[in-house]
Amino acid sequence: MSALPSLVLEKLENLPASPGVYLFKDREGTIVYVGKAKSLKARVIADLDTLVTASEKEALILENNLVKQHQPRFNVKLRDDKQYLSLRLPLDDPWPRLWVVRRPNRDGARYFGPYHSATAARRTLHLVNKHFQLRTCSDVDMAARKRPCLQHQIKRCPAPGVDEVDREWYGEQAKNVALFLSSRHDELTDRLGDQMREAAETLRFELAAVYRDQLRAIAKVREGQRAVAFDGEDRDVIGFFREADAAEIAMIYVRGGRIADVVTLPLKNLRAPDDEAISAFLAAHYAPAASDDEGPSAALPIPKEILLPMELEAEGGLGEWLSELAGHKVDLVVPKRGPRHELVALANENAKHAWTDRRKSSVDVEERLVKLQEKLRLPLLPRRIECIDISHLGGHDTVGAIVAMTDGVPDKKRYRTFHVRGTSGDGTGGDDYAAIYEVLSRRFKRGLDARTELRPADSAMLAVADSAGDDDEPAEVDADAGWDLPDLFVIDGGKGQLAMAIAAARELGLHDLALCSIAKEKENVAGELLIDRIYLPGQKNPIPVKSTAALLLLAQARDEAHRFSNRARERLGKQKRFASLYDGVKGVGEKTKQALLAAIGGPTALARASDEEVLAVPGVTKRHLHALRAAFPGPSANDSEPASS
Template identity: 55%
Template sequence: MSDDARAPEPETETDPVLAKLDTLPVKPGCYLFYDKTGAAIYVGKAKSLRSRVRSYFQEGGSDSRYFIPILRKIVRDLETVVTSTEKEAAVLENELIKKHKPRFNVKLRDDKDFLCLRIDTKSAWPRLETVRRPSPDGARYFGPFHSATSARRTLHLVNKHWKLRTCTDLDMASRRRPCLQFQIKRCPAPCVYEIDRDEYAEQVRSVSLFLEGRHDELTGELERRMKEAARSMEFERAAIYRDQLKAVESARESQRVVSVKDVDQDVVGLYREGSIAEVELIKVRSGRVADTVSFSLRGVELPDEEILGNFLAQYYGDEAEVPVDVIPDEILLPVLPDGAEGVSEWLGDRRGRKVALVVPQRGPRVELLAMARENAEHAFKEKQRASDDIEARLDDLRERLRLPSLPHHIECCDISHLGGGDTVGSIVALKDGQPDRKHYRSFRVRTKTEGDDYLAMYEVLARRFRRGKTAKEAKEAEVIAEEEAEAGVEAEAPPSSGKKAETDWDLPDLFVVDGGRGQLGVALSAARDLGLHDLPIVGLAKERESVIGEKMVDRVYLPGQKNGILLRPGSSSLFFLARARDEAHRFANHIREKLGKARRLRSEIEDIPGLGDAVRKALLRELGSMAALRAATDAQILAVTGVTKRHLTAIRKVIAGPGVEAGAEGNAPPPEERKDEA
């Protein structure tokens, strides 16, 4: 190929971008960079679009962000959106990031689930419950809590000391006698008994004050109620208020006092090592630490200012995770994000009151910020240590089994049947030692195996490996096509098979079969028959350690090796293999039981071809049973709603009419009444 026919150099491709730089407006707005495929790779906001965007393409500029050199090489197009204010630019940037999910923008990932506590004060008998996603239904929401455990622990504390119902509206409407909660004096049973609504509303208000963190106000009210009950000689009621006071004091003692300011604060700490960062958010309410939550950011090539700006936009911009009423008075940050004034104004509009972004220089707030950074560093190192531990275990497994690479993706197969029937095969997947359920697969064995596990395993593995081979070939073809396209070669379109490439069937780094040398031989045959000679396959069997059967041990069998490798309990090598084996066994039994249940509940009428669900249900509903259908005449069957002569013909092909022997042609007329076909 001549030099003239080669693809254009990158400088030529970026000319359209450079041509747009001189026409950019000196106004606030958002800008989007696109690569050669037309995908957005970065979204940003600016006070002045012209100066901001031009700074990306100035040689020897002061922009030291990590991804700038990469961005200059791959950007092929530019788009800008002008806004009237910086606040509108901040809002638009958040929406564009959510829409395009650019490569170089921060992807906020929380290591914990958000849970909120909900109480509907408009209900006749409000109850406290956990919800995942708040909705604008007029109810009150408290949270979000940094973990499900924290939320449920709080719910348990409330249910223990404040007598609110715990049953659902449906249970309450159908209940005819009090439940166990009434017996242990944790519910007044409004479902059955007439109770004082004012007293119940008082409990609801106390719960709201407790969850809002207004402990001083709640303590005053509880002390007043306790004294009034004592003066009225209602000592049981006074004891209830006493226990509630102890619960409030216990909750207050578990919170660290960090400030005496009567303002709500969110403190953001940042710790990073290269492109991996950890953001720690400490929620301070009325001078006390109320909650903490950490976020892991990977592949971050942005400076601290942009990381924090994207974090604020994503975290506080999601109304489902952060309701408006939990946005604080001020947010303490190590550095101000880009467009801080616009972000502050946008948060203030969401909250309905002013929200300040503060970089403290002295005083207690500096100590708060230092504490947040320490927590971020601790969370970073703990997660890094957990990741390193998994890598060490995988490396130990690689060495013991002599694998070519770390087995990040492990699959295991198991066969399950019941007396030779309902035979199924299961394949489960582990990703870095954790179950990867989206890659679980189940197979119903089609071959009549008569309880032959080897035959069933060969069929299951052949079907799985065949799809894996198809996915591998499809990916290899894509790589070749991309390389030829980059070289300027006009490749011919591959013949289409009419089926979507099964790219979700990638072959694993290690395949495990539940069994010894026999099962391993079957798996190797299934793979080699398809030309998959490089797929690592091992067998895991639980066998007797000695000839007298002292105890059971796990052994791993490798191809071409007679004796298995003994894996002692507690070894890191056994950890992943045993987890995969046990999960495959559980999944196979689950599928087999599900299949057997469906078969047992199956009606004989479903074996009659030509009948739809509606017709089958009508026949059973009006005739009563299969026995009645067998005894029914043609006229009785045709009298069923929705049954036609076509349906009757289909039935008579399977079920003979009354007085006709099995195998006869239904209610056919006698020979003398037939027309001569000669």
């Protein structure tokens, strides 16, 4: 205690025995940890601040807000909430559809999830689309459609935007989907059984077959769900395992008495006590997506019971806060025996297993990186690897994609895509060498700027990630990830592509950047199969990849870069194909453009329309009209003033 500064000692003597929040600071005054306590006097770094609250619940809310505000380095850090996906089903829509969203809103729609990965969410979406006949197209696509799409042809959509569809029957399908996603399988099975028999009795055998297939799909899903029913209620079960500053949280979702999903999350550099780590996880997991005048609501469904592996100091305030969010009583239970205790034991075992697997995987990757360093004679351990690939379509829509791997795992926040400009401004005419030189010159220039802590004046990156945000694409580029250069840069190609990369690096004075290229397997002139091989600067003969685990890391990076560049090129082509001539009109935004297309049509129709007709379009003003007539002269082009609205 005597080693503490006198300021801290003075504060400790005057701490109140009341609920509140404490903020630990380092010598520079930076907040390094935010915590809560029933009694601030019972909790005791170079400095601390305390904030007294009226209750434990207020302390929990204040702690959550301060952690978000200050991002202290010793607090529990979970994955960014953008990674949690849900499925949205607006049952009050005339023709409901199901799709993936990142954050539930208070809009009256039903939300299902969260899903621990985009893959799990989209797999569920695919299962629903395959067996339950709901439309998959957006409202705009459905309104513009003149004939049924492929989904209708393969019997997965009744095409409500084109064909005559029984709205009541369609609504029943949507309700069945809601039951399916809510894991109310018993109720849904009874419902579908009755519908199948009714359809068969009225000789609608094709419809009866649809219900039969849905019943089979439900049965198959239930086969993979372990029954733990002792009362059939929904509950979330928390498991926890920790060694030193690394821990794992496991969460078992029990729905309708069956295990619907098991999710594990790592907690790294953990300094907080075990109970605080679990409290912080629950607060972050169920935290509201937004607050409005009606008050906050949970971003995720909260069951009536949450089973915990240990007592929490903040249990009272946490339970009160969760109950308020959920709109019903939420019980936090630490079971000592019986089926509930067995569920917690199962969750703890899952947490331990995940922690062990993650540690083993980390050790394996370390060994592979060391062997890769030795094999390629690299000056540094290649913890971060980047790889470039070029994709184009007949010499047009040329895109360069760069992917990153950190410790053998895709680092999607560092993925980058570049529109290749070329000498003509429309790519390089299929010249991969020129494209590689251009893209790497821009990438390396960014890296050089990062070394000198400078930011380039203009943005060299013209396109980044896919907005779909699934597991295959990053949701957005992380500006904090920076442009610093990797330990090893890999080029998809052979000696020629490697030579272009070396030229781009040396032009900027980057003589210390480790480079190599990896060529795909092919046949030589003698008909012999040449396996993947790696080319190094200054070395005549390539290194065969074969099945060496360390070298396979480079093949994985190459394959990922190839996939990512193709996706980027497809997006660019799609943007061009679906571009509207209205896109270039100054002041005409997306909503105005859609309104014009719906009410009048394209520029040709606009040229025939009178000013009065254009101004009658919702959202179109005189300012829009002037800009539109300047771009597409119409019958009123010679008038000094457009007609009044």
